[in-house]
Amino acid sequence: DAGITQSPRHKVTETGTPVTLRCHQTENHRYMYWYRQDPGHGLRLIHYSYGVKDTDKGEVSDGYSVSRSKTEDFLLTLESATSSQTSVYFCAIAGASGNTIYFGEGSWLTVV
């Protein structure tokens, strides 16, 4: 158990509404990540954080923003959800060695 909690685990929302997914870790690790998983694409990095208030874009960052005001929490926001953002979202943290990534259980988001 890597000490990662994602919320909500399942959400259905309407097109155009804002959505925030939360990732909480109990390991006090510096690095945190948001990935999305889609059939045929594997996992793709959306945004990552290397410390409080330090974030950067990943491969598929358009339409997403993130915030990290505390070490333990990393928030992913869809400002105006679109159907193309229907996906499974995974939060991850880097282990103490920095070279192993541990994943949360995922958040299933459906945009209708």
Added chain:
Amino acid sequence: AQSVTQLGSHVSVSEGALVLLRCNYSSSVPPYLFWYVQYPNQGLQLLLKYTTGATLVKGINGFEAEFKKSETSFHLTKPSAHMSDAAEYFCAVSDQGSQGNLIFGKGTKLSVKP
């Protein structure tokens, strides 16, 4: 840019047979290589990883993988498949020092027939 290719989106084996899941990568710098397993409706679990040192890496559940630099490969094997091995497997690569910016393959779904 780094990339990962997993050959075969679906692989089916009989229980007790050899499991071989193929992964080839491209990287301009020495890579870190990983295999993850995902069971239905769950997150990804680390099976094994290669960072430096011994090129044959042993992981959980009887899996192992060998880093072959000359072939840019990191194939996953298990001598004898079990029904509980049915899952989706993902190969991933990152740069040494990139702090976890993993590039994933598209996954291989393993089915195990009784």
